[in-house]
Amino acid sequence: MSKEKLLMVGAGGFGRMVAEQAMIEYDCAFVDDGQPVGTDICGIPVVGSLADLPELRKEYGLLVVGIGNNRFRAQVYEKAKAFGYTFPNIVSPSAYISPYAKLGCGCVMLQNACVQNGASVGDGVLLNAGTEVHCDAAVGDYALIYTNSVIRTGATVGNYARIGSNCTICNHATVPDGADIPDCAAVH
Numbered sequence: 001m002s003k004e005k006l007l008m009v010g011a012g013g014f015g016r017m018v019a020e021q022a023m024i025e026y027d028c029a030f031v032d033d034g035q036p037v038g039t040d041i042c043g044i045p046v047v048g049s050l051a052d053l054p055e056l057r058k059e060y061g062l063l064v065v066g067i068g069n070n071r072f073r074a075q076v077y078e079k080a081k082a083f084g085y086t087f088p089n090i091v092s093p094s095a096y097i098s099p100y101a102k103l104g105c106g107c108v109m110l111q112n113a114c115v116q117n118g119a120s121v122g123d124g125v126l127l128n129a130g131t132e133v134h135c136d137a138a139v140g141d142y143a144l145i146y147t148n149s150v151i152r153t154g155a156t157v158g159n160y161a162r163i164g165s166n167c168t169i170c171n172h173a174t175v176p177d178g179a180d181i182p183d184c185a186a187v188h
Contacts, residue, residue: 007060015066
């Protein structure tokens with residue numbers, strides 16, 4: 001049985017981590033402006049650059065962006081949407097998503113990430129290894145949450161926010177749109 005084809009945008013460090021998880025379910029190829037076509041990265045071919053997205057749509061219907069820059073990731077998703085791509089979620093086998101949580105499209109959940117009952121995660125969100133989104137918390141579109149950070153019960157993380165590693169967003173706290181929370185911080 002053949003796997004569906006998935007175009008992965010970004011072959012840098014984060015893109016390679018996403019690809020490791022995506023390869024479990026999909027036949028992957030990279031698009032990266034900094035790598036020549038034909039390059040092999042972790043066993044995955046580079047098939048083009050961002051300028052090639054319209055042409056590549058003929059062969060690939062699915063696309064995921066593995067780039068940490070929130071605004072740039074959102075721009076790529078918007079362009080790809082206009083070309084007719086659809087955006088699956090890439091979820092590590094060790095991650096947990098409650099059946100009573102809401103998950104947008106084009107999200108990435110790496111190893112041991114957890115989204116609990118009643119939580120919501122917007123479109124294009126990147127949840128790194130060990131992150132937790134507790135019950136009734138909300139993470140906005142195109143947010144990035146780094147390793148081992150916790151979004152506690154009822155907390156809200158705004159669109160495009162970046163939460164560093166080992167952070168705690170306390171119960172019912174709010175992180176505004178576009179905020180950049182440094183590593184090891186607590187938001188009350």
